[in-house]
Amino acid sequence: MSFADTAPAPARDDGVIAVHGLTKTFGPVRAVDDLTFEVRPGRVTGFLGPNGAGKTTTLRALLGLVRPTAGTATIGGRRYTEIPRPQRVVGAALEAASFHPGRTARDHLRVYAPQVGVDDARCDEVLGLVGLADVAGRRVGGYSLGMRQRLGLATTLLGDPRVLVLDEPANGLDPEGIRWLRDLLRFLAGEGRTVLVSSHVLSEVQQTVDDVVIIARGRLVHASSLAGLAALERTGTRLRSPDPDGLDRVTGRWGAAVRRLAPGAVEVDGVEPAEAGRAAFDAGLELHELASLSVGLEEIFLRLTAPPADEPAGVRS
Numbered sequence: 001m002s003f004a005d006t007a008p009a010p011a012r013d014d015g016v017i018a019v020h021g022l023t024k025t026f027g028p029v030r031a032v033d034d035l036t037f038e039v040r041p042g043r044v045t046g047f048l049g050p051n052g053a054g055k056t057t058t059l060r061a062l063l064g065l066v067r068p069t070a071g072t073a074t075i076g077g078r079r080y081t082e083i084p085r086p087q088r089v090v091g092a093a094l095e096a097a098s099f100h101p102g103r104t105a106r107d108h109l110r111v112y113a114p115q116v117g118v119d120d121a122r123c124d125e126v127l128g129l130v131g132l133a134d135v136a137g138r139r140v141g142g143y144s145l146g147m148r149q150r151l152g153l154a155t156t157l158l159g160d161p162r163v164l165v166l167d168e169p170a171n172g173l174d175p176e177g178i179r180w181l182r183d184l185l186r187f188l189a190g191e192g193r194t195v196l197v198s199s200h201v202l203s204e205v206q207q208t209v210d211d212v213v214i215i216a217r218g219r220l221v222h223a224s225s226l227a228g229l230a231a232l233e234r235t236g237t238r239l240r241s242p243d244p245d246g247l248d249r250v251t252g253r254w255g256a257a258v259r260r261l262a263p264g265a266v267e268v269d270g271v272e273p274a275e276a277g278r279a280a281f282d283a284g285l286e287l288h289e290l291a292s293l294s295v296g297l298e299e300i301f302l303r304l305t306a307p308p309a310d311e312p313a314g315v316r317s
């Protein structure tokens with residue numbers, strides 16, 4: 001037997017989140033079903049799925065808050081509960097944090113600081129990082145939702161963690177707040193941190209994420225770079241004409257991109273309806289149908305996560 005066979009698995013400190021065969025049932029409900037994926041450092045990863053897909057349950061399992069029925073969820077090769085001083089490794093915000101309304105933002109952080117093992121100077125540092133330095137002395141009770149989200153993030157950043165796990169952080173933010181969040185998350189990933197952000201709306205995180213992990217009904221339906229998901233996008237047009245020969249002449253220019261459905265009916269890949277309509281118009285061709293077959297990113301997301309045709313939306317066991 002070689003040394004490699006007998007050596008214990010090295011404790012990795014690479015900030016990789018690894019979910020392997022994760023399953024969690026609540027009575028008859030399979031909230032997470034044999035889920036496997038990895039999240040890499042230095043990138044922002046969107047953890048996406050419709051309401052009830054199992055995102056929060058997965059994140060709770062990752063943070064040691066629920067016990068998996070089967071499988072593992074680890075950070076740097078270790079379960080959360082096995083990580084010494086986990087707040088120095090993982091910053092997590094699972095639901096909208098509640099703050100004592102009478103406390104200032106600075107005091108809120110100073111209450112947490114000893115638990116995390118950082119000093120007051122670090123509190124001011126993270127308040128600056130999230131843009132709250134000027135209002136750090138104001139009572140949180142008077143904060144807007146966006147300011148509370150920033151304070152929530154400041155709390156997760158307190159221990160300078162190399163892994164960030166944020167559940168729906170864009171919830172309740174206005175467009176300016178979303179832009180701010182995007183810049184901050186990209187900055188943090190740029191420093192080499194692992195950033196996992198859940199959302200049930202692709203468009204909310206589309207401009208933020210490098211990678212996507214998409215789940216539905218507790219199962220993985222897609223994992224790739226954002227570019228990999230975008231590669232599934234397509235444009236196309238269906239044309240129908242009472243003049244099949246004329247239609248063939250007009251669409252012949254698009255060669256192999258043309259699929260003939262029937263005499264006088266074709267679909268053309270990679271050509272927008274405007275271009276196809278213009279070509280028909282220029283040729284004096286009568287059209288009875290000019291329909292878009294284009295599928296955008298949001299539509300792809302909806303198709304990937306749609307319930308099977310025989311299952312009404314929202315019903316699952």
Ligand SMILES: Nc1ncnc2c1ncn2[C@@H]1O[C@H](COP(=O)(O)OP(=O)(O)OP(=O)(O)O)[C@@H](O)[C@H]1O
Binds near residue numbers: 029050054057200
């Ligand atoms: N503690 C629990 N007891 C019973 N069922 C639960 C529990 N937690 C989650 N579930 C169920 O598990 C499924 C997945 O829920 P989960 O909250 O993980 O989904 P989600 O993707 O985070 O949804 P949302 O975007 O709405 O937060 C749902 O059907 C939910 O009702």
